[in-house]
Amino acid sequence: VRTRTKAAASRRGQNLPPSPYSWPIIGNLPYMLKGPHIYFTELSRFYGPLCSVKLGTHLFVIGSSPLAATEIMRAYDRLPTYRWVPKAGQDGLQDYSLIWASECTHHWKLLRSLCRTELFSVKGLDSQSVLREKNADKMVGFLKTKHGKVVNVRELMFATTVNILGNICFSNDFVGLEDDGKDSRGLKRALYNLMKLGTTPNIADFYPRFEGLDPQGLKKKTSEAMSEAFSVWEHIIKERRGTWESQKGSGYDEHDFLDTMIRCGFSDLQINQLTVELFSGGTHSTASTIEWALAELIKNKESMFAIQNELAKQIGSTTCIKESHVSRLPYLHACVKETLRLHPPAPLLHPQAILEGCEIMNYTVPKNSQMILNVWAMGRDPSLWEDPLSFKPERFCDSNVDFKGQDFKFLPFGVGRRMCPGYPYAIKQIHLMLASLVQNFDWFLPDNIDLSKLDMTENFGIISQRKKPLMVIPKCKC
Numbered sequence: 001v002r003t004r005t006k007a008a009a010s011r012r013g014q015n016l017p018p019s020p021y022s023w024p025i026i027g028n029l030p031y032m033l034k035g036p037h038i039y040f041t042e043l044s045r046f047y048g049p050l051c052s053v054k055l056g057t058h059l060f061v062i063g064s065s066p067l068a069a070t071e072i073m074r075a076y077d078r079l080p081t082y083r084w085v086p087k088a089g090q091d092g093l094q095d096y097s098l099i100w101a102s103e104c105t106h107h108w109k110l111l112r113s114l115c116r117t118e119l120f121s122v123k124g125l126d127s128q129s130v131l132r133e134k135n136a137d138k139m140v141g142f143l144k145t146k147h148g149k150v151v152n153v154r155e156l157m158f159a160t161t162v163n164i165l166g167n168i169c170f171s172n173d174f175v176g177l178e179d180d181g182k183d184s185r186g187l188k189r190a191l192y193n194l195m196k197l198g199t200t201p202n203i204a205d206f207y208p209r210f211e212g213l214d215p216q217g218l219k220k221k222t223s224e225a226m227s228e229a230f231s232v233w234e235h236i237i238k239e240r241r242g243t244w245e246s247q248k249g250s251g252y253d254e255h256d257f258l259d260t261m262i263r264c265g266f267s268d269l270q271i272n273q274l275t276v277e278l279f280s281g282g283t284h285s286t287a288s289t290i291e292w293a294l295a296e297l298i299k300n301k302e303s304m305f306a307i308q309n310e311l312a313k314q315i316g317s318t319t320c321i322k323e324s325h326v327s328r329l330p331y332l333h334a335c336v337k338e339t340l341r342l343h344p345p346a347p348l349l350h351p352q353a354i355l356e357g358c359e360i361m362n363y364t365v366p367k368n369s370q371m372i373l374n375v376w377a378m379g380r381d382p383s384l385w386e387d388p389l390s391f392k393p394e395r396f397c398d399s400n401v402d403f404k405g406q407d408f409k410f411l412p413f414g415v416g417r418r419m420c421p422g423y424p425y426a427i428k429q430i431h432l433m434l435a436s437l438v439q440n441f442d443w444f445l446p447d448n449i450d451l452s453k454l455d456m457t458e459n460f461g462i463i464s465q466r467k468k469p470l471m472v473i474p475k476c477k478c
């Protein structure tokens with residue numbers, strides 16, 4: 001690889017963050033094939049914690065250290081910025097969007113505040129615990145029927161997370177737990193498609209001349225997947241509006257988040273946009289974290305023993321785990337943090353463009369540069385973590401490092417204004433599901449493969465998942 005160093009950039013009169021050689025027209029796009037977060041991590045190891053790459057016609061500046069993150073966040077606070085929105089996600093509904101709002105508009109603030117107060121507040125979370133516990137019991141019951149048989153953990157976790165959110169939003173189970181390819185209502189397919197489309201590199205994102213076009217048809221397919229999701233709950237919204245209408249004035253009790261949105265005067269399109277975003281943001285990410293955590297525990301026997309001992313000591317083997325037990329399980333908390341350190345579902349925090357030129361870490365960042373934080377690189381940096389590639393939950397046992405956006409070396413849920421609003425909900429769900437899986441079952445690999453040989457290869461995409469779904473055999477302890 002031909003390289004262009006900081007000195008070369010300076011020669012051109014700009015003290016840009018150092019970057020590799022960039023090919024005419026395509027820039028550094030071809031190297032992204034190995035996985036953007038991996039390519040950016042290699043660059044940061046070579047060029048330092050702030051470097052830049054040209055992707056198509058855009059300059060991306062990548063921060064990969066707590067100091068770079070601090071300076072980038074400071075720049076976000078004092079300068080005008082906007083979130084880079086993939087062209088496939090840009091349609092007439094963007095004004096109603098939470099994830100894809102390019103600026104912190106009035107409507108974005110309203111959506112964040114609605115989520116914060118109704119879904120993710122302490123009161124909201126407490127009122128949902130019965131739903132999460134019911135679904136955890138269902139999952140355990142289902143796995144008991146699979147004693148000794150191979151199970152696709154990703155599919156099961158995905159179905160469970162979809163159903164929990166389905167109950168919170170629409171009082172409805174939308175998918176079955178059986179991994180038999182059946183998806184009668186089409187929601188699984190729509191959500192998988194949205195994830196796939198959201199992570200497919202789009203020529204229109206990198207070259208302004210394609211801006212008005214849709215050369216790969218990604219925008220059209222995204223809009224079709226949105227409509228497919230809408231068709232799953234369209235009739236529920238219609239019926240519920242009817243109920244509201246008929247009970248006007250007689251003090252109707254709200255049952256779920258749909259009622260809240262109707263009370264707030266949301267149109268059907270607004271309801272669809274917000275719920276699709278909650279499902280897309282909240283299901284794959286949570287399911288993938290549980291899948292990685294179980295895989296790490298299966299591979300690392302000592303950690304599995306430690307968590308099993310903690311559960312046996314604090315809760316016992318016959319008591320069904322409730323959310324109220326989880327605070328007694330510090331090793332479980334450490335295992336989840338360690339999983340998020342090694343396998344953050346969002347390895348790169350979404351780019352925001354800085355509209356004015358600025359100085360970051362003594363480099364000149366030109367106006368309109370897209371800024372990215374490489375959370376994946378920071379989680380594996382040997383200068384920040386001892387033995388960073390090993391799964392060692394103990395590192396979090398006597399430490400105050402947390403994922404709430406204050407510790408810049410550990411940002412699985414992001415940081416600042418656009419930090420994940422759903423993190424308290426996600427964490428509750430991950431703790432409960434993982435504890436239930438470990439308490440009730442011993443886990444084996446098919447064909448008696450040695451557990452330490454479990455393949456941990458990652459999928460190279462914008463969302464970090466295991467390359468192959470975790471296929472394992474549960475053996476019921478009871």
Ligand code: HEM
Nearest residue numbers: 098099281282285286346349350412413414418420422426
């Ligand atoms: C392990 C689980 C999860 C992880 C690791 C995660 C991670 C993230 C991250 C890193 C961001 C910020 C992206 C950025 O700044 O570039 C984000 C944003 C977001 N997340 Fe999550 N998330 C998780 C679960 C959830 C859940 C359960 C929900 C809702 C049910 C949710 C809804 C959202 C939404 C709506 C945003 C956009 C916020 C905005 O732009 O204002 N996430 N998430």
